[in-house]
Amino acid sequence: MATTVITPEAGEISETSLNNKQEQAAPIREQPARKEWTATQRVAFRIAFIFFIIMCIPVTGEWWNNLVTINWFHLHYRDLYDIARFSPSIYKFQNPAYNLLGYIDWVEALVIGIAGGLIWTAADKKNKQYHNLYYWLRVVVRYRAGIGIIGFGFTKLFPVQMPYPSLGVLNAHFGDLTAQKIYWLSVGIVPWYQVFAGVVELAAGTMLFFRKTTTFGAILLLGALGDITYVNFAYDGGVHVYASYFVLFSAFLLWYDAVPVYNLIVKERFTVPPVLIPVFTQKWLKVTRVVLKTGTIGIFLVWLYYLQYVNFKYDPYKQPSTSGVKQLRGNYNVTEFKLNGQDIPYSPLDSVRWQGVTFEKWSSLTFNVNKPLNLDLSNGGGAAMRDINRNFELTGVAGGKRVFYYDADTVNKVLYLQDKLPEAGKRKGRRDNGGGGDKTGNGKIAKSFIPAEVQKNIRNEVTAIDPAAQSTRRKRGVPQELKDKRKRAHMILNYTADATGAHIVLAGKDDKKNDVYIVLDRVNRQYALTDSKLVAGKY
Amino acid sequence: MSTLTTNQTKWKGYEKAAFRFFFIYFVLQALPLDWKYFGNLFRIQWGSLSFGDIFYISRYTPQFVSGSTTPGTWGIGTLADWALLAGIALIGAIVWSLSDKKSENYNKLYYWLRVILRYRLAIGIIAYGFIKFFPMQSPLPSISNLNTSYGDFNRWKLFSLSLGIVPGYESFLGLVEIIVGLLLLFRKTTTFGAVIILIFTGNVFISNIAYDGGEALYALYLISIALILTAYDALRIYNLVALRKPTAPNTVKISLSGQWRASRLVLKSLFIFFFVFLYGYKTYAAYHYDIYQYPKAKGLAGAAGLYNVSDFRINSKQLPYSQTDTNRWNDVVFEKWNTISIGSLKRFKADTSVTEEISRNNDDRKYELDGTTGRAYYSYVADTVKHVLLLKNRNSNYKADQFSLNYARSANGTIVLKGVDHNRDSVYAQLDKVNKKYLLQEAKQGRSKALKL
Numbered sequence: 002m003a004t005t006v007i008t009p010e011a012g013e014i015s016e017t018s019l020n021n022k023q024e025q026a027a028p029i030r031e032q033p034a035r036k037e038w039t040a041t042q043r044v045a046f047r048i049a050f051i052f053f054i055i056m057c058i059p060v061t062g063e064w065w066n067n068l069v070t071i072n073w074f075h076l077h078y079r080d081l082y083d084i085a086r087f088s089p090s091i092y093k094f095q096n097p098a099y100n101l102l103g104y105i106d107w108v109e110a111l112v113i114g115i116a117g118g119l120i121w122t123a124a125d126k127k128n129k130q131y132h133n134l135y136y137w138l139r140v141v142v143r144y145r146a147g148i149g150i151i152g153f154g155f156t157k158l159f160p161v162q163m164p165y166p167s168l169g170v171l172n173a174h175f176g177d178l179t180a181q182k183i184y185w186l187s188v189g190i191v192p193w194y195q196v197f198a199g200v201v202e203l204a205a206g207t208m209l210f211f212r213k214t215t216t217f218g219a220i221l222l223l224g225a226l227g228d229i230t231y232v233n234f235a236y237d238g239g240v241h242v243y244a245s246y247f248v249l250f251s252a253f254l255l256w257y258d259a260v261p262v263y264n265l266i267v268k269e270r271f272t273v274p275p276v277l278i279p280v281f282t283q284k285w286l287k288v289t290r291v292v293l294k295t296g297t298i299g300i301f302l303v304w305l306y307y308l309q310y311v312n313f314k315y316d317p318y319k320q321p322s323t324s325g326v327k328q329l330r331g332n333y334n335v336t337e338f339k340l341n342g343q344d345i346p347y348s349p350l351d352s353v354r355w356q357g358v359t360f361e362k363w364s365s366l367t368f369n370v371n372k373p374l375n376l377d378l379s380n381g382g383g384a385a386m387r388d389i390n391r392n393f394e395l396t397g398v399a400g401g402k403r404v405f406y407y408d409a410d411t412v413n414k415v416l417y418l419q420d421k422l423p424e425a426g427k428r429k430g431r432r433d434n435g436g437g438g439d440k441t442g443n444g445k446i447a448k449s450f451i452p453a454e455v456q457k458n459i460r461n462e463v464t465a466i467d468p469a470a471q472s473t474r475r476k477r478g479v480p481q482e483l484k485d486k487r488k489r490a491h492m493i494l495n496y497t498a499d500a501t502g503a504h505i506v507l508a509g510k511d512d513k514k515n516d517v518y519i520v521l522d523r524v525n526r527q528y529a530l531t532d533s534k535l536v537a538g539k540y
Numbered sequence: 541m542s543t544l545t546t547n548q549t550k551w552k553g554y555e556k557a558a559f560r561f562f563f564i565y566f567v568l569q570a571l572p573l574d575w576k577y578f579g580n581l582f583r584i585q586w587g588s589l590s591f592g593d594i595f596y597i598s599r600y601t602p603q604f605v606s607g608s609t610t611p612g613t614w615g616i617g618t619l620a621d622w623a624l625l626a627g628i629a630l631i632g633a634i635v636w637s638l639s640d641k642k643s644e645n646y647n648k649l650y651y652w653l654r655v656i657l658r659y660r661l662a663i664g665i666i667a668y669g670f671i672k673f674f675p676m677q678s679p680l681p682s683i684s685n686l687n688t689s690y691g692d693f694n695r696w697k698l699f700s701l702s703l704g705i706v707p708g709y710e711s712f713l714g715l716v717e718i719i720v721g722l723l724l725l726f727r728k729t730t731t732f733g734a735v736i737i738l739i740f741t742g743n744v745f746i747s748n749i750a751y752d753g754g755e756a757l758y759a760l761y762l763i764s765i766a767l768i769l770t771a772y773d774a775l776r777i778y779n780l781v782a783l784r785k786p787t788a789p790n791t792v793k794i795s796l797s798g799q800w801r802a803s804r805l806v807l808k809s810l811f812i813f814f815f816v817f818l819y820g821y822k823t824y825a826a827y828h829y830d831i832y833q834y835p836k837a838k839g840l841a842g843a844a845g846l847y848n849v850s851d852f853r854i855n856s857k858q859l860p861y862s863q864t865d866t867n868r869w870n871d872v873v874f875e876k877w878n879t880i881s882i883g884s885l886k887r888f889k890a891d892t893s894v895t896e897e898i899s900r901n902n903d904d905r906k907y908e909l910d911g912t913t914g915r916a917y918y919s920y921v922a923d924t925v926k927h928v929l930l931l932k933n934r935n936s937n938y939k940a941d942q943f944s945l946n947y948a949r950s951a952n953g954t955i956v957l958k959g960v961d962h963n964r965d966s967v968y969a970q971l972d973k974v975n976k977k978y979l980l981q982e983a984k985q986g987r988s989k990a991l992k993l
Contacts, residue, residue, distance in 0.1 A: 166690060166691070170690060171689065171690050171691030172689050172690075172691065173689065173690055174686065174687050174688060174689055174690070175681060175685055175686055175687075175688055175689075175690055175693070175701065175980075176681070176685075176686025176687060176976075176978035176979065176980050176981075177978065177979050177980075178690070178979060178980060179979055179980065179983040179987060180705055180706065180980060180983065180984075181983075181987060183701075183702050183705060183980070184702055186690065186698075186702075187698055187699060187702035190695055190698060191695060191750040191751055193750055194746060194747065194750035194751070197746050197750070213782040213783070214782065216781045216782070217781075217782075220735070220739075221739070224736075224739040224740075231709060231712055232709065234709075235706040235708055235709035235712075236705075236706060236709075237983070237984075237986065237987055239987065258780075258781050261780060261781075262777060262780065262781065265776060265777070265780055265787055265789050266728065266731050266732070266773055266776075266777070266789070267728045267729065268728075268789075269728070269789035269790055269791075270789055271786065271787070271788050271789060272780060272786065272787050272789070273786040274780050274781070274784045274785070274786070274787070275784075276784045334863040334864065335863070336863075346860075346861075347860075347861050347862065347863055348861045349848070349861060349870065350848065356863075373992050373993050374992065374993070375990070375991075375992050376979070376990075376991045376992065376993055378983060378987035378988075378989075378991060379987070380987075397979075397983075397987075398979075399979035399982075399993045400979075425990065524863075526691075527887060527913075528691035528692065529691065529692050529693055529694045529890060529911065529912060529913040529914070530690070530691045530692075530693060530694060530695060530698065531694070531695070
């Protein structure tokens with residue numbers, strides 16, 4: 002195998018079809034594809050080489066563990082997504098100030114790069130250029146960036162990354178949301194725009210798989226992810242490091258053409274571009290290349306497309322995947338509210354009486370109380386399998402909103418409700434509280450407050466989802482998350498409702514063991530915001 | 541004036557034919573030839589020129605068919621305009637082709653077409669750049685907006701509010717537009733500017749479609765110009781970057797001599813002064829003294845904030861808190877300017893404007909109520925001697941809704957309003973100030989800290 006650097010010969014130049022055929026031979030002032038590099042270029046390259054390799058190669062145990070435990074016959078989109086989504090994780094300091102807004106790993110990679118590059122410089126006196134290595138470094142970066150951005154792109158192409166607001170969020174006041182929430186919602190309300198953003202990311206990623214289109218893909222990637230990086234800083238989105246990871250890669254890829262294009266367009270000079278093209282002589286190398294490239298495209302473009310489609314259709318990862326009781330859906334006024342037998346009249350200032358109740362199309366009940374509550378300010382992401390851990394509808398939302406997940410015993414008409422926000426204390430310092438069973442559990446499934454004899458009337462969480470969306474990840478994930486030991490407030494409420502669910506009576510014990518009796522009447526709330534026909538999930 | 545080329549290229553027949561069409565089409569699109577436009581121009585009071593005037597000058601699109609007299613109304617009629625211009629260009633190109641058998645190329649004309657389009661596009665993009673750079677296009681949300689449910693806004697308003705909460709990001713977007721506009725003012729950097737516009741304004745175009753904005757066609761107009769400008773170097777760049785072949789640069793240059801040279805310098809300087817420096821200064825001044833989206837008139841001193849309506853009576857009958865009574869006021873907001881908004885269960889027909897409009901007149905500055913059905917918005921004039929507020933519904937669908945209220949303020953911030961409303965009902969409302977904490981502001985310290993609110 003060899004990478005040839007083709008320096009165009011004089012004959013080739015005159016043959017080249019140009020806009021102006023009768024071009025008088027302009028002097029070639031510069032040979033961009035010089036055979037030899039300057040000493041500075043060589044040192045810079047050695048450092049850059051080590052730095053970018055560290056940035057591109059997954060080293061965490063978590064990543065490898067995911068890779069080897071994947072069941073390729075029952076894939077979940079997240080299996081492939083997790084392969085695509087990694088960034089260097091070398092060493093994080095306890096004191097957040099030292100982590101440089103999360104960029105500490107980059108700095109560490111650079112330090113290693115500089116050290117390694119200097120050692121390499123001392124050891125290697127022979128090589129005067131690294132055309133070969135440069136080519137292959139570009140290949141590594143191209144594929145790393147391409148695969149990574151495609152992983153992200155598909156969650157937008159099938160709009161699930163930023164879900165359409167739930168009823169509870171539609172009813173929340175604008176000022177009671179975090180900036181992060183507002184930004185994500187602003188994309189969530191226009192699913193077709195999210196699709197467009199996905200197309201852009203996928204196009205950029207796909208173009209990086211091909212040498213000829215790499216530069217154009219890199220320009221697109223730089224534009225899109227440059228904006229996303231800024232957005233993440235502006236709205237405190239939290240993924241600025243990962244977004245700028247792609248900015249760094251696209252800038253590196255553009256470096257190759259920056260000077261030639263500048264010379265051609267701004268300086269208006271006749272320009273000979275550097276050409277790095279590998280020449281494969283052995284047959285097995287040719288075959289390997291085709292297999293690897295086809296494999297990458299097959300897995301990350303074709304297979305992931307299918308898996309993400311299934312996810313969108315039956316299991317949108319940021320919202321609960323299974324449906325709630327069909328009868329109980331919509332916005333409700335609390336017509337009557339009795340606490341331990343005592344009637345409490347409606348007042349917007351009351352701190353115990355429920356207000357603005359919603360039953361979502363999935364198994365969530367929300368209501369407002371007029372008192373300060375602990376908030377979850379995370380971005381509601383993660384890879385939770387259990388619906389109770391999918392908390393996008395409550396993260397970044399204030400205004401006294403409580404969100405309860407419920408298991409419904411539809412035989413005896415009882416709702417077993419659990420607060421989707423675990424009680425404070427154990428939550429501290431955890432950024433991702435989705436599916437955290439493995440972190441807080443001690444191996445045993447937490448004892449349920451739902452009586453065993455009732456369990457048979459409650460649908461099985463694992464199989465409640467559409468069979469097409471079943472996966473090994475779900476089968477493993479649900480029991481794993483059931484080991485979660487974090488405490489959650491819970492309520493047990495009987496419900497009686499008329500056939501349409503317009504009038505509901507809830508009676509039972511609330512989370513403070515009070516007797517409650519609540520009469521709900523559905524209101525047909527008209528929103529100025531129009532929704533889209535493109536909706537994720539099957540409820 | 542002379543054209544300098546290192547080679548007199550011969551264009552192919554179809555190249556010449558295509559050029560004749562595009563030349564006529566884009567000249568008609570870019571040069572202000574629409575008499576209605578001049579009508580607007582003559583109405584400008586040059587003595588007290590505002591940035592809004594320059595903004596509207598920048599926003600020219602020919603409207604021969606659609607016949608809109610206010611610049612910045614784009615719709616189906618715009619497409620008819622474009623079709624008309626294309627028709628004229630087609631006929632013109634045919635006549636031109638028949639009469640001109642001699643020309644080998646149109647290098648010189650192509651150069652001047654590019655000049656026209658570069659400046660046209662630069663103005664367009666810089667005009668929007670400055671009103672973002674000084675974050676006014678999407679201002680910070682009003683108190684009323686903060687106390688409106690998310691679902692009570694339409695898409696376009698939510699798009700604007702979402703940008704408005706991050707002035708720094710809005711400035712950044714404006715800066716990108718300004719820099720791109722400046723790149724277009726120089727021949728050698730034009731291609732870079734045009735490519736960035738394709739990406740940036742391409743996104744604006746899609747956003748306008750997705751969020752039901754009204755400027756999709758204007759964005760498309762700017763994109764079409766950027767496409768023509770990009771096309772000039774596109775083949776060269778493709779040749780160099782994708783095919784990796786040695787590539788010759790553009791060699792057509794116009795060299796001006798004598799007075800031509802001097803006039804070029806003067807014209808260019810004037811242009812830059814007017815559309816960059818003067819406009820930039822005027823937007824800066826507006827940002828500091830008068831953000832055009834909100835009324836300029838001051839509100840009742842020290843009253844701004846959210847109030848709960850603790851006691852409400854109509855015709856002396858007390859209405860208790862209710863989740864169903866649409867007559868009862870639930871809360872009231874006093875803005876820093878002369879607006880109060882009333883929150884109730886009543887829903888209103890929204891006043892909706894989807895294009896960017898800049899008005900000197902307070903009554904026409906409707907950003908606060910634009911695209912929302914959630915609250916009733918009244919402007920008021922306060923007689924601070926007699927303690928009377930003259931209220932006028934700001935929504936153009938409820939123009940007749942005008943009445944006056946007496947107000948009494950107590951030391952603890954409570955305000956009592958009394959009077960007869962538009963329906964001849966006597967109204968009594970006691971407003972208690974709520975010290976509302978907004979998560980939007982409280983979470984500014986970062987989301988990683990625990991917060992109870």
